Amino acid sequence: MSSRVRSPSNVRVSARGLDAARAPLASQPSLAPIETTQSFKHKAYTALKNAIVAMDIYRNREDIRLDERKLAQDFGISRTPVREAMAQLESEGFVRMVPRRGIYVVRKTKREVIEMITAWAALESMAARLITQTATIEEIAPLRKMFATFKDGKARAHLDEYSEVNIEFHQSIIKLSGNRVLIDLAENLFTHMRMIRRKTIVEKDRVERSIRDHMNIIEALEARSTDRAEELVRDHALGLADHVAKFADYLD
Amino acid sequence: MSSRVRSPSNVRVSARGLDAARAPLASQPSLAPIETTQSFKHKAYTALKNAIVAMDIYRNREDIRLDERKLAQDFGISRTPVREAMAQLESEGFVRMVPRRGIYVVRKTKREVIEMITAWAALESMAARLITQTATIEEIAPLRKMFATFKDGKARAHLDEYSEVNIEFHQSIIKLSGNRVLIDLAENLFTHMRMIRRKTIVEKDRVERSIRDHMNIIEALEARSTDRAEELVRDHALGLADHVAKFADYLD
């Protein structure tokens, strides 16, 4: 995706053989997509990340230890790819590897959660700016549809569903910016936030206002009001940060 | 087979002896994580990162390949910690590991550089907001001193020095926010930007304006003008992005 791979011809040879989808001879139009199986490291990474995100780590405060050897056995692979996956998860802030002690799932403190939300506010508000300058009206339109089913008080009754739509909305904002760096940085923050979402992010009395905020954001984007869109997005996110600061006592 | 005769612990013993130079006294409460000897993985990570940052990768376009085994030999360790360090560098966007091909240093495209600067603008402008709300006057004061020596036209004559001070200024802004997430995210972006700094970031005609911008930023911070500080910081960074877009033709 990144490297142009211009200079050495060796790379392009195999690449050319790969995208035989040109099919000038029509011998086999649609060849098997790619038979390259993902590395065990990447598989282990995905499996572990899903497992960690799925567990409700803030339910109690006991240390959650992950056993390298046991996980390797469960996955049917050796310790090496598991370790490499763990190392990546550690650099992303999901686990902590303590020498001769164990690997522990990381719980974020309230302060850290607030810092993450603040960073997310910075990224998404910049994304909003970019959208007002580059996105087409067709790209912005789908944002409205997300909340069609929640028009009137229905959101209060379906908090879980709304929570999903809520996250999807914010992810869409980031993606519409078209800035890969913003997207990647925010993705990691989102993953962390998904882990605490269940207990805090959405509360009944916040839903109505949340929908209003979102609608205002969409209007600002459509109106190409750069500064206003940025401000609305930022304040919406920072409002969540304040909410967490006040009410997420179970953190810490 | 015969190699098994040699005790494999020889290397580790000597390496352990290397970092046996530990703090004689724990007098300073600041930060002394020396208690645990850094793992080979972390040492290799640091060494590799420094080496990659130091090399002027945009000088030519040849693929720069890093040889796992050779590096492991040079460091006097095995491939395992080198691999784990490489995996981390890959997740941070510095290298790319291609299965059964090699590990290559990543060159950022012009688009990617602009995206990074944009993300940096988002982070630093948020940092500026936070500073106006929480930082003390004593914390802001040192920012002025940085440019004391560059008051009049001296900056033009000492571009390299100014470039360092310039980076230091922006890092200080981020750090003053006191938000670890912002700090860590920006740190990685800064490291990437340092790699292209030599050729683009600073140009003669931009220095004067750069100093003016910085002074305005400092004044806004001191005046606790939240919105203005944010705007100044953001526009300053985005101005650099525009500059890169127009003149950094050597990228791509």
Add this chain to the structure above:
DNA sequence: CTACTCATGCTGGTATACAATATGCCAGAG
């Protein structure tokens, strides 16, 4: 009954051996 010592087991860290595959060269056929 308490406190302290020491052996043992479990842990992650490291080294090394083995496997799979992409590449390039070379021989042989057309």
Add this chain to the structure above:
DNA sequence: CTCTGGCATATTGTATACCAGCATGAGTAG
């Protein structure tokens, strides 16, 4: 001379063996 096919080589991915340190608990001295 050109092209094809196979083998040697190089490189990473994975598995396994070993190391050192900390925790734990049993056992002994007081």
